[in-house]
Amino acid sequence: MPKVKLPRKSTTIDMTAMCDVAFLLLTFFMLTTKFKTDDTVVVDTPSSISEIKLPDSDIMAITIEKKDTVDKVYFGIDGQFKRAALLKKIGERFGIPFSEDEVYRFSLISSWGVPLKDLKAYINMSEAQRTKYNQEEKVGIPIAALEEGKTLESELSFWILYGRLTNPGLRIAIKGDNQAKYTTIKRIMDTLQFRKVNKFNLVTDLEAKPRS
């Protein structure tokens, strides 16, 4: 019997198709990804079993950071142009003139925790100075009443009001630190209700659902 010669087959596979798939996926993910914007503050949020995702856009974020014994409140809305419009409105209401340059600089800040009297100075700070300011300053956006007698009309309430005027579709997200006082949160909720916001979201971490 003659020996059957098995033809030697090459072990290489054509990688072109696989490469195509890989790069197709890569392109898809690259285009759909939105990178996380730099957080002004990092807070440790409580966890819950809720699985509702926070939408990416149209968010008004109220962040509460625990600073030693006090709670510091930050405020932010998304969208550069919305922020610019917001600052103009706030400036008009409180009689603080902002130059075009200041409005532009402000529109690049995603969230801020400064009382109105320091806002101008804060806008004109450099990135590093702002970080330092955020770390050292204990006063955020004041939640106490502006005038005696008007219990809920605080600076925060005006940010909320004008924020919603610039973007009526805003959803409100409260992002609080674990150890923030309930009274602060209550005050913010009351302020929101004062501005006729009765529906809002609490940002939480995901926690495993218990087996019933």
Next chain:
Amino acid sequence: MAELDTSQKGGHGKKGGKRSKKMSTRVDLTPMVDLGFLLVTFFMLTTTFSKPQTMEINMPVKDEAAPEEGMAVKSSKALTILMDKDNVLYYYKGIEDPILEKSEYYEKNQSENIRKILLSEHARVDDLMVLIKATEGATYKNVVDILDEMNIVGITRYALVEITDFDKDIITKQGEGKAG
């Protein structure tokens, strides 16, 4: 790799003529695929993990004309949860002459905690109404934890209520003795 250049072998046997070598046009694509998938993995991971979770809360609409008018709760269907400082938790059933009892958050005590009580009360009473009240000492985490317990147990009727002097009184009267 294996198909480096096959044309050389065939050409050698016939003639030593000066033919230009036929180079294979194939490129090894393996490293490129590797790179592609590495990047895909990176983008996949960064997209899914950046979205935070939220808990939706609907507060009752405050009516300025009649601010004190609220929903009346039947005493037999009410359960009040009181959150005090230092993660202390109390609860009582009913509205009048309450007997305050101490409980714990789930994280602290995994066998006897507020979830058990809520589950048994939820099974015992239909239309259970839970009133959640927090003292000044309570933290945000406490509130979220309790709201989360409501979701876990499946209680749909609950309200975040402002604490009254009556409740504070009960805590000072009955709470301290229980705690000790």
